[in-house]
Amino acid sequence: MSGSSHAAAYLETGALPELPDRHFIAGEWTTPAAGGRMETFDAGFGRAFHSVAAGTAEDVDRAVMAAHAAQNGWGRTKASARGAALMRAATLLREEAARFAFVEALDSGKPLQEAEGDVAGAARAFEYYAGAADKIEGETFPIGDDYLGYSRPEPVGVTAHIIPWNYPLSTAARGLAPALAAGCTVVAKPAETTPLTMLMLADLLTRAGLPAGVVNVVTGTGPEAGAPLVGHPKVRHVTFTGSVPTGQGVMQAAARNVASVVLELGGKSPLIVLTDADLDAAADGVVGAIYENAGQICSAGSRLIVERPVHDALLERVLARVHALKMGHGLRRSTLGPLNSAPHRAGVAQRVDEAIARGLPPLTGGSATVDPETGEGWFFEATIFDDVPADDPLVTDEIFGPVLAVQIADGADDAAALANGTDYALVAGIYTADFGLAHRLARDIDAGQVFINEYFAGGIEVPFGGNRQSGFGREKGLAAVQNYLRIKSVAAKIG
Ligand code: NAD
16 A cells, blocks of 8 residues: 555545554563553544553563663674665665555654655665665774784664654664664664654564564653663663753763763754845745744754845745645645644744744744644644844744744854854754855854755765754764764784
8 A cells, every 4th residue: 555545544534554552672562561551643633543552661671681682692793784684674664665654644743745755764774874884894003013903893782762753763763773783782762652653663673684682662751661761771872862851861861871872952943045045945945944844853944044135035935935835634745734742732832922922923823723624633833933033032942843933134144143143053054156155154153964055955874963952972974873883992912
């Protein structure tokens, strides 16, 4: 069945393919020790459609011990064999892409075509790191003819992966694939509201040839399942993607075991449009940057910084595109889907209401709403606030919804200063025809990744991560493999 046929069957009759509902531990579907269950929701209709295991510390311990037991075997598996298994996973994911995309769109609420892109990206991640597995090399050290000095890059051991709900499969793939390529085992904890594709991925990886225990998944809440995982003494590294406060707690928990962490946290990323930019391309970029996945993207371009002379012309183009967005259930291939949960939508609405109460009227949007076709779901209008002061919370605080704050700049230096004006530093976009200026701004803006003339340009090959409150460490690219390695140096007297 194609993704569209799954979607049509579900929308017409509620029919669902077989969905996982237990933990995946030591290669088997495993019932939660305490028997707890939690519901997962279809945000487009605003109703529960399935339930999964609500894990506890006991389940986490079983999963970590399964990973620990599998670590030596997987870590010592020939690198090319690890790569071959990851390549089979990429192939299987492409073969099963329709089912994965359907479930991802249903569980997260995102439009089906975006979920299809996520699945294709996840397959690329496994393919990319499959190729990297047998290119992890050590070095020799020049310590004299009578000595031999060399390094052995070794897997760090059991790794924990805490996944957010906005890009469940993509985030899982970009963390798991390099960890597995490096020879690490994995215990993953998906977000409460989007557990399904992580479970499906663990099953797929096992079918691709990963031995039992190499990849384990425990579903459940952050406090009940996430906290015991990141604080487990056998976990040697934590890759965390989520909010700043949770990330701070994760870092403290890992510190108790002196485990390493990569923190991929929030953002308030600027998209700069200078006077000489191609305004149609820039307007396309602005709308994609803030309304894709209904703005629930860590690297969303949630601040538009536009040079004053082109402000009106750009905003006219942006508004025309915003009014053409098609709000609706993600499975109907809308271009503006629902927010992921009712509490999250309430949080977005609260921030917008507070801005209005501060005397900032939205240029467009500003309200929670429903799917115009069904009258249901957790939707929020595409919203723009114009000419927002640099110290307003609309500029400084992450909202994680379809809400754009426009800032007006007087010249490129002012644009750079505004861009650097928040505590976040994840990504930045620059639209200009001036090649030299673009690269000077790329130098001067504090961000982990800079996009020039195409927001979200790049792929798995390009390292990604933040500075300051956006976190530290890099995922994607060959840089990510280093997160999962520790160097052992060997020095021997041979003469
Ligand atoms: P969140 O921090 O609430 O939750 C993220 C994950 O952490 C979930 O799986 C949750 O169950 C788990 N968790 C919660 N408490 C925990 C604890 N005490 N110990 C261990 N795990 C715990 O974030 P969210 O609302 O799911 O995601 C949105 C946030 O994530 C936004 O701030 C967004 O910017 C950020 N994000 C960042 C990136 C990036 O790559 N930088 C990508 C996606 C999302």
